[in-house]
Every structure is written in C-alpha cells, then in structure tokens.
Amino acid sequence: MPKAILFDASKCTGCRACQVACKSWNQREYTETHNNGTYENPLELTSQCWMRILFNEPEEVKDVNDLRWYFTKYQCMHCEEATCVKVCPSGATKKYKVSDDDAEAYVVMTDPKKCIGCNYCVATCPFSACRYDAKEKGIFRCRLCIDRISHNSSDFPFESKPDFTEEMKKKYPRNIPACVHTCTSGALSFGEREDLLKKAEERKDFLKNKRNRQNAQIYGVNELDGLHYIYVLEDNPEAYGLPKNPTVPAGVTAFEALVKPGYPWGGIALVGLIAAAGINFVINKRNQGLERKEG
DSSP: OOEEEEEETTTOOOOOHHHHHHHHHTTOOOOOOOOOSSSOSSSSOOSSOOOEEEEEOOSOOOSGGGOOOEEEEESOOOOTTOHHHHHOSSSOEEEEEEETTEEEEEEEEEOTTTOOOOOHHHHHOTTOOOEEETTTTEEEOOOTTHHHHTTOGGGOGGGGSTTOOHHHHHHSOSSSOHHHHHOSSSOEEEEEHHHHHHHHHHHHHHHHHHSOOTTOEEESSSGGGOOSEEEEESSOGGGGTOOSSOOOOHHHHHHHHHOSTTOTTHHHHHHHHHHHHHHHHHHHHHHHHHHHHHO
16 A cells, blocks of 8 residues: 655644654765754755755734644655656656555655756755755655664664563664654654554544644645655644645646657657746746845
C-alpha cells in the first residue's frame, strides 16, 4: 500500500527535532546562517537542509486568544502527479519503489549519477522543494527515509555491533522515517496512506467539534492527485505557508506530451518548458523575497 507521513499541525510545538533528525540521519553538512529576525533557520530549503519548520503567525488578530503559531513541516511532498518526474529529461528523477514486494509504495527521488544539472525540477516544482548541489552535482530533497522504511540492512551497519542490544533496537527502530521517530509531541505519524487519511478525518472532526476550530481541514488528499505528506490544519493552507491549489505548470504538460522521438514540434515544447520554468522560478524567488521583506 502507498505510504505517507501525517503531520498534525495542532500538535506541533515547533521544537524542530525532526529538522535535526533529518539532517543527522542523512549526514548533511552544516549551513552558515544569520539571524534575520525570525525563528526559522535556515530561511529556505537547501541541498543540505531537506526539511524545515515554518513559523507562521495569523494575519488578523482580534484578541489575545488569537495569538498563536501556525507551524508547518515543509519539504518535498512526494506528489502523485510529480512535476519533477515529468520534466526530468535524463530519467534521474522518478518514483522509486520502497520494496519489490509492494509495487504501490514509492518515494520520489533523484539519482545523482544520472542527473545532468538542468534544474528543470527546481524551477517547476509547485512547492519549491528541490535543490541542486553544485559540489555533489545532483538534486537533493526529502527521500521519506527510504533506507529506513525499506528495511535495507546494509543501511544499518551499527546494528551488527556487539554493543547494540535488543533494548536499543526497540529504542531506535528502522521501520519509520527519522523525523517521525524523533517527534516528541505526536504531531507526526507514518504508515499506509489510507489509514492516515482516516486518522486525519477523525482529528479534523475533533478540532471542529471539541476545540471550535471551524476552519480545520485536511491538506494533501487531492492536491496534485494526492500528496504523500498529509496535513491536518486548524486554518486555511495559506495561513501555514502552503499553496492553496498547487498545479502543474502548463509548459510542463506540453513538454511531457510533445517532446518525444519523432515529434517535429518537440523543440517548440522544450522552449515552452524552459519559458514556463523560468517564469515559475522568478515568481518563486519574488515571493520568497517578499516573505523575507515582510518578516
């Protein structure tokens, strides 16, 4: 069955333990940052930082009871209709199966050995979740800890050491992503997508009926044919820094449909993709600049 991670924003405390766990497990290097007047650090995803916690405040505050943080776990969403997969000309970015026994479970990843550095995925991703690393020459983003959830023993050499006891195996399970394992507030859950959707519905009803969060909703059910990160929100997606209606750019659709061997208009479609990618990239950068300026 398809796997997913459920993020319950109403339970998140903004401790960023998941952010640290992600970086630690994937052995990413540090990034020098500066205080820019926000609790967020870094200010955007990088090839070394695959996920981060966004600190959002409500735009309108009527009284002191409305003062709160809207925390958002932000990373690659592993979309069902993944734009990055559609535009990758080398086949480096695709949906990789979690195991041979489960054809439905996959994660979206990029093979650095096949990546040609075109950055089309970076420019067209609706969530701006892909990042290129010039040093390692590849695209990097959340991998849903495929090495952990696939039970690949070669990725856990420390388990064979004599001092790794049965008690430690229980304390450090390898069948769930690092971010989920380290979450202390219970905001993160991992499992089969259908089960998590049911859990999300129950939580949404609880927030509406017991906590009077009438705007409570679920994000990721149908967006881009379904995300493999499901969100339980207490307010609209925009309040959490999430796009309301993420879509595949028109140029990407044209590229996928026309750029095939034997099509004389493939070059036109390629130009359209590059133009769409450029426009999308400029818009994303402009929005990021405005966000920093507001902050």
